[in-house]
Amino acid sequence: MSGSHESHEIRTIVIDNVxxxxxxxxxxxxxxxxxxxxxxxxxSFIPGTILGVSAKEGxxxxxxTILLELEAMKMANNIIAPIDGTIxxxxxxxxxxxxxxxxxxxxx
Amino acid sequence: MSLTKKTSDLKKRMRDALMGGGQVAIDKQKATGxxxxxxxxxxxxxxxxxxxxxxxxxxAGKDFDMSDKYLPGDGVITGTGTLNGxxxxxxxxxxxxxxxxxxxxxxxxxxxxxxxxxxxxxxxIGINDSGGAxxxxxxxxxxxxxxxxxxxxxxxxVIPQISVILGPCAGGAVYSPALTDFVFxxxxxxxxxxxxxxxxxxxxxxxxxxxxxGGARVQSEITGNAHFFAESETECFEQIKTLCSxxxxxxxxxxxxFPKKPPRTRSYNIDTIFPTNPRQPYDVKDVIRAITDDSExxxxxxxxxxNIVIGFARLNGNTVGFVANQxxxxxxxxxxxxxxxxxxxIRYCDAFNIPLVTLVxxxxxxxGIDQEHAGVIRHGAKVLYAYSxxxxxxxxxxxxxxxxxxxxxxxxxxxxxxxVFAWPTAEIAVMGPEGAANIxxxxxxxxxxxxxxxxxQKIKEYKDKxxxxxxxxxxxxxxxxxxxxxxxxxxxxxxxxxxEKVQDTPKKKHGIPPF
Numbered sequence: 001m002s003g004s005h006e007s008h009e010i011r012t013i014v015i016d017n018v019x020x021x022x023x024x025x026x027x028x029x030x031x032x033x034x035x036x037x038x039x040x041x042x043x044s045f046i047p048g049t050i051l052g053v054s055a056k057e058g059x060x061x062x063x064x065t066i067l068l069e070l071e072a073m074k075m076a077n078n079i080i081a082p083i084d085g086t087i088x089x090x091x092x093x094x095x096x097x098x099x100x101x102x103x104x105x106x107x108x
Numbered sequence: 109m110s111l112t113k114k115t116s117d118l119k120k121r122m123r124d125a126l127m128g129g130g131q132v133a134i135d136k137q138k139a140t141g142x143x144x145x146x147x148x149x150x151x152x153x154x155x156x157x158x159x160x161x162x163x164x165x166x167x168a169g170k171d172f173d174m175s176d177k178y179l180p181g182d183g184v185i186t187g188t189g190t191l192n193g194x195x196x197x198x199x200x201x202x203x204x205x206x207x208x209x210x211x212x213x214x215x216x217x218x219x220x221x222x223x224x225x226x227x228x229x230x231x232x233i234g235i236n237d238s239g240g241a242x243x244x245x246x247x248x249x250x251x252x253x254x255x256x257x258x259x260x261x262x263x264x265x266v267i268p269q270i271s272v273i274l275g276p277c278a279g280g281a282v283y284s285p286a287l288t289d290f291v292f293x294x295x296x297x298x299x300x301x302x303x304x305x306x307x308x309x310x311x312x313x314x315x316x317x318x319x320x321x322g323g324a325r326v327q328s329e330i331t332g333n334a335h336f337f338a339e340s341e342t343e344c345f346e347q348i349k350t351l352c353s354x355x356x357x358x359x360x361x362x363x364x365x366f367p368k369k370p371p372r373t374r375s376y377n378i379d380t381i382f383p384t385n386p387r388q389p390y391d392v393k394d395v396i397r398a399i400t401d402d403s404e405x406x407x408x409x410x411x412x413x414x415n416i417v418i419g420f421a422r423l424n425g426n427t428v429g430f431v432a433n434q435x436x437x438x439x440x441x442x443x444x445x446x447x448x449x450x451x452x453x454i455r456y457c458d459a460f461n462i463p464l465v466t467l468v469x470x471x472x473x474x475x476g477i478d479q480e481h482a483g484v485i486r487h488g489a490k491v492l493y494a495y496s497x498x499x500x501x502x503x504x505x506x507x508x509x510x511x512x513x514x515x516x517x518x519x520x521x522x523x524x525x526x527x528v529f530a531w532p533t534a535e536i537a538v539m540g541p542e543g544a545a546n547i548x549x550x551x552x553x554x555x556x557x558x559x560x561x562x563x564x565q566k567i568k569e570y571k572d573k574x575x576x577x578x579x580x581x582x583x584x585x586x587x588x589x590x591x592x593x594x595x596x597x598x599x600x601x602x603x604x605x606x607x608e609k610v611q612d613t614p615k616k617k618h619g620i621p622p623f
Contacts, residue, residue: 010389013439015471016511016543020439022389025414027330027445028438034477047312072311097313 039083040107048072050096055105059087067105068092081107125163125180129204137204142274142297143341145185145200145208148235152345153189153198160187162220168212172244179205182214183238186221191233191352197225200235203275207239210281214242215252222259229358231268233348236285237275253280260287265459267358270348273298273327273334274341276318286333289456290351290408293324293334294344300327300334325411332412332449350406354420354427355460362461363427369402371596376403378592384533386508386540386575392417392432392440392467395507399596401425408453413445414438418453420462424600429457432467433518435508442514443474444487451490451621458498463603466495466519469508471540488517489622495523497619501606503599506530506577506586511539521585526609527602529595530577530586537579541571 012019051069055061061081068090070077085107092104109117128134128144137144143151149158167174167182183205188197199218201208218234225232241249263269264287271285272292276299285291285300293300301322308314308321320326327334336351338344356363376398383390397403400421407419415438418431431450433440442450457464473484495502495517504525510518515536519525530536538544546553549566556562573579580586590598 013441015439015441015475016539017546018387018471018540018542020387020389020435020471022435022439023414023437025437031476031478034481097311099312099314 038106040085040088041103042067042079042082042105042107044070044079044098044100044102044104046070046072046077047100048077048098050092050094050098050104051076052094053090053092055081055087055090057087057090061085061087061107070098070104079104081105083107122163128180128202129206133204140297142203142237144204145202145235145237148272148274148341148345149185149187149189149198149200151342152233152235152348153191153196154193157189158187158198159189160185162186162217165213165217167214167242167245168248169242169245171246174244177206179211181205182211182217183208184210184214184217186217188221188224191231192349194352194357195228195230196233196352197221197228197230198233198235201238201275203237203239206242208237208275209239209242210249210252211242211245212248212252215249215255218252219255219259222256222263225267226259226263229267229360231270231352231357232263233270233272234284234288235272235274236277236281237273238281239276240279240281250280253284256284257287260284264289265359268352268355268460270351272344272348273300273324274344275299278302278304278322282333290336291327291334292336292338292344292348293327294338294341295324297341298324298327298334328409329411332409332445334412335408337411351420354406354422355462356427359460365425366401366422368422368425371398371400372403373398378595382507382533382592384508386469386533386535389436389439391436392434392469395467396421396430396432399423399599400430405430409449413443413449415440415443416446416450418450423465423596423603426603427462428465428599428603429453429462430465430467431519433470433514435469438474440470441472441474442470442488442491442517443479444482444484447484447487447491451494454491454494454498458494458500461500463501463606464498464503464519465599466502466504466525468504468506468510468515468518470511470514470518471509472512472514486622488513491517492523493619493621495519495525497613497621499609499611499613501603501609502526503602504528505595505599506534506536507592508533508535509540510534510536512537521587524611526606527588527598528586529598530581530589531592531595532577532589533592534577534580534586534589535575536577536586537574541567541575544574545570 010021011024049071051071053068055067063084065081066078068079088108089106165182167179184201186199269288270290271288282300299318328337336347378398381394396405405421417434502525504519521528545566553559553562577589
């Protein structure tokens with residue numbers, strides 16, 4: 001039961017204004033910082049392959065417009081615009097493999 | 109045919125079946141540092157105690173030329189034997205036979221021995237080493253898994269179920285171990301995952317090794333799927349034997365009592381281990397060892413959520429389950445993982461008549477957006493549920509901090525601890541003095557000529573008044589304030605007078621715990 005990767009260094013953690021001396025776990029150190037939602041940012045909700053991109057940068061789109069098609073788990077999913085606006089940037093192209101939570105399209 | 113001929117025919121059949129997948133496959137298995145399935149069973153059980161059944165079972169596959177194939181024992185070995193002198197049922201998948209793949213008859217052998225264990229009310233030990241479902245048998249192999257999962261669930265809380273992962277255990281196969289009580293893994297040998305590296309590469313384009321994805325370390329430290337990590341199969345078997353010395357053989361029995369032994373107080377002396385300053389860390393395992401028989405403590409899930417410590421020990425020869433906040437790691441906070449880990453252990457102890465000892469020293473719940481979004485509310489609630497539900501004798505020792513929700517959750521008298529002891533160093537309060545003073549005396553501090561001076565003064569006032577066990581003791585929430593050195597004797601006394609504890613609970617089919 002030896003061989004933990006946890007750091008043995010004593011660090012400080014603050015809880016209710018009190019500083020405690022303690023070790024930190026790898027999982028705690030690896031936790032992802034929170035990033036607030038940006039309304040026009042479209043992320044992949046599932047890992048998959050981009051089948052096709054129907055929108056172009058600079059296009060004016062309405063909420064609900066199909067931007068691209070993402071195939072995942074043998075299903076083709078239409079990725080749609082969440083707001084009315086102008087497409088500022090498209091970060092993927094046909095054939096790309098994308099992980100979950102990948103920023104696909106930015107709309108302003 | 110004469111009896112001699114018949115017997116020699118039997119012997120020949122046995123020899124063939126006992127060769128499993130044949131010498132080449134056996135050599136290959138050994139080259140990877142693994143024992144064969146039969147060697148594993150023999151190494152784990154008491155010498156000469158193993159009796160094998162269903163040696164001549166053959167597979168039932170008809171499609172894809174399977175009817176021409178001979179798979180000895182259909183890739184799994186089942187039987188009975190003894191462990192520490194007590195009976196167990198056991199099965200071990202044989203990777204040398206068709207990669208230990210699970211077909212219908214393979215599953216039938218496993219479910220048969222599981223049914224046997226349930227009838228006999230003895231533990232079931234499953235050694236997993238399998239490439240997964242036997243694709244050629246199609247839906248019958250899925251049916252096989254389903255039959256195993258159903259039995260795992262029915263047996264849960266009735267007989268101990270132990271899973272030993274000594275090879276791959278992938279896809280649907282992982283859910284049998286996940287449903288059992290204790291999962292043992294061995295470094296570089298155990299691999300568990302739902303979707304393997306190849307699928308991940310195809311779908312995501314991400315490359316990861318089996319080891320990094322679901323090796324023994326990952327399962328022990330990150331996911332919490334495994335309870336015990338060993339460097340070798342031999343070490344793993346020793347761990348299983350030790351575990352079995354602490355637990356009862358079924359949910360009607362109590363764990364076997366051992367000769368009583370005093371703690372080794374020269375090595376584990378509370379007075380030198382324990383810092384009174386609530387902000388200083390110490391290893392709570394040393395405090396446990398200062399209390400237990402022979403200073404022995406058998407820790408479970410030592411690498412996962414190390415901010416809470418769980419495991420078995422003995423007091424005056426009798427098994428107890430310890431749950432203790434670990435100030436050495438993340439200040440001993442409750443968080444998503446530590447709540448999950450503690451709650452399951454509490455339910456295990458309750459199901460198997462093992463009294464619970466809780467050592468409390470925590471600043472509360474871990475603050476953070478990640479924790480809130482990961483559902484610390486519903487995970488934290490599991491601890492409240494498990495303690496409230498448990499009817500085994502429950503003893504709580506508050507050693508230092510017991511702040512806020514953490515105080516309530518760690519088996520307070522409100523969740524029906526039978527005995528709550530506090531050391532004179534205990535601080536039972538809504539929060540730490542610094543936080544409390546900032547809120548209660550916000551205006552005085554803000555309007556003071558010297559706010560820092562005023563804050564210090566108010567913190568001191570709060571500390572003097574509330575950072576002690578006597579406020580809680582005045583309301584009867586603490587049964588006794590004791591010197592740390594008295595802890596063992598108080599616990600032993602509490603245990604001995606609780607041996608006939610009966611607690612009625614409302615009639616219901618089952619509760620709905622937040623999992």
